[in-house]
Amino acid sequence: MTAASALIVAAGRGHRFGGELPKQYAPLAGRPVLRHTIENFLGHPEIQNVIVVIHPDDRALYDRTSAGLDLPEPTLGGATRQDSVRRGLETLVAQNPSKVLIHDAARPFVPHDVISTVIQALDRDVGAIAALPVVDSLKRSRDSIISEAVEREGLWRAQTPQGFRFREILAAHREAAERVDGSTGLTDDAAVAQAAGHSVTLIEGATEIFKVTTAEDLERAERWLSSAALETRTGSGFDVHRFGPGDFVTLCGIEIPHSAGLQGHSDADVGLHALTDAILGALSAGDIGQHFPPSDPKWKGADSALFLRHAMEMVTARGGRFVHCDITLICEAPKVGPHRTQMAARVAEILGCSLDRVNVKATTTERLGFTGRGEGIAAQATASIQLPSGPSAQEGG
Ligand code: MG
Numbered sequence: 001m002t003a004a005s006a007l008i009v010a011a012g013r014g015h016r017f018g019g020e021l022p023k024q025y026a027p028l029a030g031r032p033v034l035r036h037t038i039e040n041f042l043g044h045p046e047i048q049n050v051i052v053v054i055h056p057d058d059r060a061l062y063d064r065t066s067a068g069l070d071l072p073e074p075t076l077g078g079a080t081r082q083d084s085v086r087r088g089l090e091t092l093v094a095q096n097p098s099k100v101l102i103h104d105a106a107r108p109f110v111p112h113d114v115i116s117t118v119i120q121a122l123d124r125d126v127g128a129i130a131a132l133p134v135v136d137s138l139k140r141s142r143d144s145i146i147s148e149a150v151e152r153e154g155l156w157r158a159q160t161p162q163g164f165r166f167r168e169i170l171a172a173h174r175e176a177a178e179r180v181d182g183s184t185g186l187t188d189d190a191a192v193a194q195a196a197g198h199s200v201t202l203i204e205g206a207t208e209i210f211k212v213t214t215a216e217d218l219e220r221a222e223r224w225l226s227s228a229a230l231e232t233r234t235g236s237g238f239d240v241h242r243f244g245p246g247d248f249v250t251l252c253g254i255e256i257p258h259s260a261g262l263q264g265h266s267d268a269d270v271g272l273h274a275l276t277d278a279i280l281g282a283l284s285a286g287d288i289g290q291h292f293p294p295s296d297p298k299w300k301g302a303d304s305a306l307f308l309r310h311a312m313e314m315v316t317a318r319g320g321r322f323v324h325c326d327i328t329l330i331c332e333a334p335k336v337g338p339h340r341t342q343m344a345a346r347v348a349e350i351l352g353c354s355l356d357r358v359n360v361k362a363t364t365t366e367r368l369g370f371t372g373r374g375e376g377i378a379a380q381a382t383a384s385i386q387l388p389s390g391p392s393a394q395e396g397g
Pocket of ligand 1: 239240241264268269270273
């Protein structure tokens with residue numbers, strides 16, 4: 001899996017609702033539009049980090065909007081959108097990601113499969129953007145009278161995300177910023193890439209990637225949210241591994257020193273195995289043994305994060321998203337309590353979700369049974385996901 005960074009541009013001053021708030025901070029179903037947008041990208045397993053570019057005047061608004069989310073300091077935007085994007089790209093230089101997806105804050109509903117397709121396209125292409133073919137007849141007018149029909153063949157409406165290889169788009173933006181004419185004709189990042197001589201591929205976007213600009217759009221977004229036919233699925237998982245020789249155990253991705261190890265074909269991480277099975281269960285996709293047969297030498301000693309990521313990618317491929325999980329580790333020793341926070345953080349990192357969507361807890365069995373006798377560790381997990389129900393959800397507008 002190749003990961004990408006996401007750059008969300010939220011530095012605009014549009015007050016087109018006529019209200020006090022810039023449009024990206026307008027409440028949509030009780031939360032700012034920008035919060036929906038950020039969570040959508042944070043929840044995608046192939047997005048490794050999210051950078052938000054904000055207007056310097058919006059710092060307090062942004063802090064409220066992003067409360068509780070695992071995000072780095074926001075980048076302060078410039079005088080134009082292009083300038084804001086360039087500043088955002090500059091903050092990514094230290095991390096030097098191979099791919100970056102640049103996205104408008106005011107487009108909260110990007111289907112996860114569109115994000116995946118844009119990221120995949122960047123294995124071949126320098127640039128790939130979401131866009132929709134024009135289906136209406138097009139007319140050019142003079143004083144509200146049709147002067148000519150415009151051939152719509154080959155015409156697309158550009159959306160975002162617009163994905164690029166990082167080095168190339170950074171260089172293209174730096175070049176554009178230095179141009180004397182101010183590069184006024186460059187209306188989006190695809191145009192910036194093209195001006196630098198790169199070709200940009202069109203990826204089929206989706207009608208729900210509309211921009212929330214006017215009060216009408218906001219109503220349409222509310223309708224879309226309430227009509228989006230997502231169903232919630234819950235799955236459960238259970239796993240046991242026995243103790244054997246060793247001096248540490250791996251639980252929920254964290255190595256904990258212990259007087260024994262856990263035996264298994266992979267790293268024997270019972271917590272991640274139970275969670276992987278819970279997600280596969282919610283997908284009605286069988287169990288971990290079917291996807292990663294223990295008979296296959298390829299999985300010997302494997303990091304179980306691989307299994308969990310695979311299950312998450314299946315959720316994303318179905319147009320779904322992860323909602324929440326709860327993992328219970330069952331053993332007398334080692335003590336799980338001191339490591340719980342770190343375990344939850346590691347699980348959230350693997351799933352690409354916020355910390356408040358993961359719970360890890362532990363119990364003993366009062367010295368009863370095989371866990372009570374210290375013969376092994378058991379784990380159970382539940383996971384909730386959302387999947388589109390039936391044919392793809394219709395938008396409300
Ligand atoms: Mg197992």
